[in-house]
Amino acid sequence: GENVEQHPSTLSVQEGDSAVIKCTYSDSASNYFPWYKQELGKRPQLIIDIRSNVGEKKDQRIAVTLNKTAKHFSLHITETQPEDSAVYFCAASRGKGYSTLTFGKGTMLLVSP
Amino acid sequence: DSGVTQTPKHLITATGQRVTLRCSPRSGDLSVYWYQQSLDQGLQFLIQYYNGEERAKGNILERFSAQQFPDLHSELNLSSLELGDSALYFCASSATGGDYGYTFGSGTRLTVV
Numbered sequence: 001g002e003n004v005e006q007h008p009s010t011l012s013v014q015e016g017d018s019a020v021i022k023c024t025y026s027d028s029a030s031n032y033f034p035w036y037k038q039e040l041g042k043r044p045q046l047i048i049d050i051r052s053n054v055g056e057k058k059d060q061r062i063a064v065t066l067n068k069t070a071k072h073f074s075l076h077i078t079e080t081q082p083e084d085s086a087v088y089f090c091a092a093s094r095g096k097g098y099s100t101l102t103f104g105k106g107t108m109l110l111v112s113p
Numbered sequence: 114d115s116g117v118t119q120t121p122k123h124l125i126t127a128t129g130q131r132v133t134l135r136c137s138p139r140s141g142d143l144s145v146y147w148y149q150q151s152l153d154q155g156l157q158f159l160i161q162y163y164n165g166e167e168r169a170k171g172n173i174l175e176r177f178s179a180q181q182f183p184d185l186h187s188e189l190n191l192s193s194l195e196l197g198d199s200a201l202y203f204c205a206s207s208a209t210g211g212d213y214g215y216t217f218g219s220g221t222r223l224t225v226v
Binding site: 034036041042044045046049087100102103105106 | 148156171187213215217218
């Protein structure tokens with residue numbers, strides 16, 4: 001089955017800095033890669049996703065890049081703000097029919113004012 | 114409100130007992146997923162149902178079982194509870210399968226004492 005590795009497990013940055021979280025996956029058939037943000041005590045929420053037919057996708061301060069050859073994808077957050085502090089999860093799936101998402105173990109991002 | 118409803122929000126029970134967690138998916142979603150989240154284990158996939166049928170199984174213990182009813186709500190049954198079963202249990206739903214991001218419910222926090 002799919003295996004998703006996520007690094008780093010914790011990341012501390014100063015407000016205004018950029019943050020990068022990286023994930024690798026094992027199943028070459030995976031072609032859907034979402035990212036979730038989970039604030040303390042709350043549910044995971046989808047913040048951005050990318051499919052294998054594109055290499056990069058942006059949404060305001062958030063971007064995701066995908067390298068299918070190397071089987072890795074990354075989340076980039078620019079101009080970080082304290083409200084970006086949360087646990088971020090990457091995930092991967094084959095993106096067809098009844099396939100399920102496999103999640104990474106999460107990255108705790110702490111943005112200090 | 115994500116549209117995915119989980120009850121109860123909190124549950125405290127003793128070892129050896131049995132509990133039932135309930136999930137109502139977002140309107141129109143046919144797939145329901147159950148995930149267990151412990152402090153150091155990230156989001157562990159338990160089981161998926163699609164339109165009443167079991168579609169995929171993850172690391173679900175034999176003491177745990179689930180079903181999806183004709184009205185598409187799902188129940189996760191946990192029996193012979195152990196201290197290690199204490200965790201946050203999330204239900205998520207999607208229109209079909211893993212080709213689109215999931216919408217998570219707010220979770221049920223289970224504490225086994």
